[in-house]
Amino acid sequence: MKIYEIDNDSIVEIDELIDVVLDKGVVKTGLDIFNYNDHLLIPGKLLIKDTKVLKRTKTAGIKRIPIQKENGGGIWNESGESILHKFHKKYKKITDGDVEKQVKNLIQQKTEAHQGVKVAKTAVKKVIHDIRSNGGRFEYNEVEDTVVKLIDVISESENPYSLLARNIFAYDDYLLNHSISVCTIGTAVLYQVNRLFKDLKILGKKSKTASKMLKLKNHDGKRDFYSIDEIKQISIGYFLHDIGKVAVPENLLNKQGSFTEKEFETVKKHSYEYGKVLLNKNGIENEFIENSVMYHHGPLYEGENRTYPDKLNHLEIPEYVKICKLTDIYDAMTSKRAYKDAINPAEVITSLYKNYAYKCNQLQLILHSFVKSIGNVPPGTIIQLKNKQTAFVLDSQGPVIILLTDQKGDKLKKVPDPVNLSDSESSKKYEIDPTKRLSAPMDAYNVLPNFLKRMYET
Numbered sequence: 001m002k003i004y005e006i007d008n009d010s011i012v013e014i015d016e017l018i019d020v021v022l023d024k025g026v027v028k029t030g031l032d033i034f035n036y037n038d039h040l041l042i043p044g045k046l047l048i049k050d051t052k053v054l055k056r057t058k059t060a061g062i063k064r065i066p067i068q069k070e071n072g073g074g075i076w077n078e079s080g081e082s083i084l085h086k087f088h089k090k091y092k093k094i095t096d097g098d099v100e101k102q103v104k105n106l107i108q109q110k111t112e113a114h115q116g117v118k119v120a121k122t123a124v125k126k127v128i129h130d131i132r133s134n135g136g137r138f139e140y141n142e143v144e145d146t147v148v149k150l151i152d153v154i155s156e157s158e159n160p161y162s163l164l165a166r167n168i169f170a171y172d173d174y175l176l177n178h179s180i181s182v183c184t185i186g187t188a189v190l191y192q193v194n195r196l197f198k199d200l201k202i203l204g205k206k207s208k209t210a211s212k213m214l215k216l217k218n219h220d221g222k223r224d225f226y227s228i229d230e231i232k233q234i235s236i237g238y239f240l241h242d243i244g245k246v247a248v249p250e251n252l253l254n255k256q257g258s259f260t261e262k263e264f265e266t267v268k269k270h271s272y273e274y275g276k277v278l279l280n281k282n283g284i285e286n287e288f289i290e291n292s293v294m295y296h297h298g299p300l301y302e303g304e305n306r307t308y309p310d311k312l313n314h315l316e317i318p319e320y321v322k323i324c325k326l327t328d329i330y331d332a333m334t335s336k337r338a339y340k341d342a343i344n345p346a347e348v349i350t351s352l353y354k355n356y357a358y359k360c361n362q363l364q365l366i367l368h369s370f371v372k373s374i375g376n377v378p379p380g381t382i383i384q385l386k387n388k389q390t391a392f393v394l395d396s397q398g399p400v401i402i403l404l405t406d407q408k409g410d411k412l413k414k415v416p417d418p419v420n421l422s423d424s425e426s427s428k429k430y431e432i433d434p435t436k437r438l439s440a441p442m443d444a445y446n447v448l449p450n451f452l453k454r455m456y457e458t
């Protein structure tokens, strides 16, 4: 069951509230709602009578907001009757209609993500082509436009690009997809770091962990939010981080097995040398872009091996560049290449945690945001459970799953209610098997219930 009730607050979808107001009802949240940068979006005492403020909140990436009854919050219909209880009832359990709505949303997100990737791929192709044929020059403005469009669809809680199944062989194709993945996943992590900072600020001195984390600097000697404009510039840096690879011979980039010392020297230069030269040639003098391009193979902690450029201290590397490096590793490991298979995301996240999370607090903060933003089970995928059942992921938060088969692999006759695995009993009973590869719904078409099949037919 998905519980939308936390203490005395009800968490209600913005879309539902818009419907209430369109039906001439009114809404009061009872507590102030802020965006990530601490700008007030809805004052708690405001009686919301038109949809403007709700739509603005939605545009800020917020899908659900709390209504705090004990502080005077509530939802009333046209005749002034309180209808908050209806939302309690409705949101305590997912009904079939809610599931259908959620699946419809997933499909819409996927379609938008596919569209976004198509446009971005054309842009990266053009950058590569321009660099090769114009002596290193490319249209920076077009890159900026592409990145702005690309990150515009990253919603508050999910990275829609994590939904896309990748099947990549050619080097060119890899570079295209890699730029897009690092840009979108990295940006989703940045948004999540902002959200985490906001939560930590609220906890403040009350929590030991929070005060420890709040001391981790990311801005001119202090901790602060990444502003919308900074996020944009960093995203462009993520998009261009491997631009210097255009100057590395293809046979080296696709090489199976390890590099000779000499080969590795050439490959290393894609960041601090070739990348930097290309930025200079195009007059790009932006520290966020330069740092991402030059230092995304720098050390994440003291004494890390095989990092470059040489003699760099991990303390000199900005947090957003560390996010770029971790995203880079994540994408390389989860992608299929000519010489290697893809590793499933859950396994990759586990290994990132093992290798980095205990090295320092900052890496813990980044990895925590990483898991939160991409979720280790993307919605819309099919997973295997340790008890041999197959399930559909409805929501990566939880995650919330729908069981599709019994333990023998036979399709269930009746579709059961969704199960939220954040509940410890369910998570034990339906433990996910991280070694079994996730698959796309179409691969498991025969065991899908009809309403899911219908969703994929339209």
Ligand SMILES: [Fe+2]
Residues within 6 Å of the ligand: 241, 242, 270, 271, 296, 297
């Ligand atoms: Fe790189």
Ligand SMILES: [Fe+2]
Residues within 6 Å of the ligand: 178, 182, 241, 242, 328
């Ligand atoms: Fe890379």
